Amino acid sequence: MAGLFSLPINLPGTPYNRAVKAGRRIREELKALITSRKMELSMEDNNNNNDNSKTPGGKKDLLTSMILDGLDESEISSKMGGFFIANHDTASAAITFIISYLADYPDVYRKAKGEREYLNWQDVEMMKYSWCMACEVLRLLPPASGTFREAIQDFTYAGYTIPKGWKACWNVYTTHNNPKYFPEPEKFDPSRLEGNGPPPFTFVPFGEGPRMCPGKEYARLQILVFMHNIITKFKWKKLIPDEEIKFIGAPFPAKGLPVSLETIQI
Numbered sequence: 001m002a003g004l005f006s007l008p009i010n011l012p013g014t015p016y017n018r019a020v021k022a023g024r025r026i027r028e029e030l031k032a033l034i035t036s037r038k039m040e041l042s043m044e045d046n047n048n049n050n051d052n053s054k055t056p057g058g059k060k061d062l063l064t065s066m067i068l069d070g071l072d073e074s075e076i077s078s079k080m081g082g083f084f085i086a087n088h089d090t091a092s093a094a095i096t097f098i099i100s101y102l103a104d105y106p107d108v109y110r111k112a113k114g115e116r117e118y119l120n121w122q123d124v125e126m127m128k129y130s131w132c133m134a135c136e137v138l139r140l141l142p143p144a145s146g147t148f149r150e151a152i153q154d155f156t157y158a159g160y161t162i163p164k165g166w167k168a169c170w171n172v173y174t175t176h177n178n179p180k181y182f183p184e185p186e187k188f189d190p191s192r193l194e195g196n197g198p199p200p201f202t203f204v205p206f207g208e209g210p211r212m213c214p215g216k217e218y219a220r221l222q223i224l225v226f227m228h229n230i231i232t233k234f235k236w237k238k239l240i241p242d243e244e245i246k247f248i249g250a251p252f253p254a255k256g257l258p259v260s261l262e263t264i265q266i
């Protein structure tokens with residue numbers, strides 16, 4: 001991640017150089033995975049099971065879909081690499097800062113703790129306050145800072161003309177800090193996201209439109225299940241109260257957010 005958002009200087013010891021080497025190793029691992037999945041699929045085919053829409057485990061997954069769609073190996077491995085980053089680093093950054101804010105705001109912790117003792121699908125749907133809390137963290141510290149869009153026609157915005165074909169980078173932070181929609185934008189206040197929530201396109205941690213994050217619902221489930229388990233089983237204190245935040249693509253606490261955990265007696 002450090003190399004992904006660094007100056008592209010390919011000399012030994014630079015973050016970019018480490019990322020290039022790590023990328024090579026990841027691609028080797030992925031290549032082995034693609035080769036073995038292709039072999040499994042062709043064995044299934046040879047076993048007269050012409051329904052090769054399924055993986056050996058039962059369901060058709062992303063890797064199998066891409067192989068069956070005829071994507072070549074390098075295309076598959078770059079898509080898988082992007083998917084790992086989109087999937088893992090975002091939700092882990094969000095969860096990290098949820099832990100941090102819950103330690104800083106005991107009243108928010110108490111309110112979230114009151115939401116449910118046991119957890120099933122319906123209960124997750126009812127964790128409205130916890131999700132507002134998580135969304136307020138995503139507003140203040142969005143794990144994905146923005147992405148690119150290509151202008152499909154010339155347009156003018158705030159006095160600047162963006163010609164057709166140019167790539168424009170939209171930024172989540174500035175959108176989330178607009179005082180018109182979020183008064184005192186720097187203030188942590190989960191209640192501002194209660195009720196109907198902010199107007200469309202003002203709160204965009206998962207993007208908006210046809211390319212909106214396809215992992216949003218999965219991330220919501222991951223975050224809420226994690227919150228439920230940690231809140232009902234533990235209390236915690238931050239060991240570095242004013243820990244600096246560093247931005248490596250996503251924001252992260254500079255020292256990894258050390259905390260002391262205390263088990264709650266049930």
Ligand code: HEM
Nearest residue numbers: 086087090091094144147205206207208211212213215219
């Ligand atoms: C808190 C967690 C997450 C956040 C904040 C987040 C945020 C985002 C954002 C801002 C985008 C760009 C959307 C746009 O261009 O309009 C995106 C795209 C994407 N995300 Fe997520 N994401 C999260 C979790 C996940 C998870 C768990 C997965 C997979 C299981 C995932 C998979 C993807 C993929 C594949 C794309 C590219 C979609 C495309 O270009 O069509 N994300 N995400």
